[in-house]
Amino acid sequence: MAAMFTVDEPTAEAIRRAVEGGGELAGVVELRRHFPLIADNAHARRCVQVIVGWAPLADHSRSRTKTGPARGPAGPRNRAPSRKAQKPSD
Numbered sequence: 001m002a003a004m005f006t007v008d009e010p011t012a013e014a015i016r017r018a019v020e021g022g023g024e025l026a027g028v029v030e031l032r033r034h035f036p037l038i039a040d041n042a043h044a045r046r047c048v049q050v051i052v053g054w055a056p057l058a059d060h061s062r063s064r065t066k067t068g069p070a071r072g073p074a075g076p077r078n079r080a081p082s083r084k085a086q087k088p089s090d
Helices: 009-022 024-034 041-053
Strands: none
């Protein structure tokens, strides 16, 4: 039975370090340390190969320069005209 799981960046980095330091089997051991329900070594090996092939995502949290609302504050010039009933002119 196939199941889906997610791997956060610190876990992926730990698996990458294990593969770099001790090879693919060390990566499988690290993966199974974080995900003990993965019992099949062949499946764990495929997962490690995929994780090692990932490129870390770029950190976009600092690239935003504008954090306020899209429009300026609702001052007297920026308010929409009111829809009050107007007196008919004679």
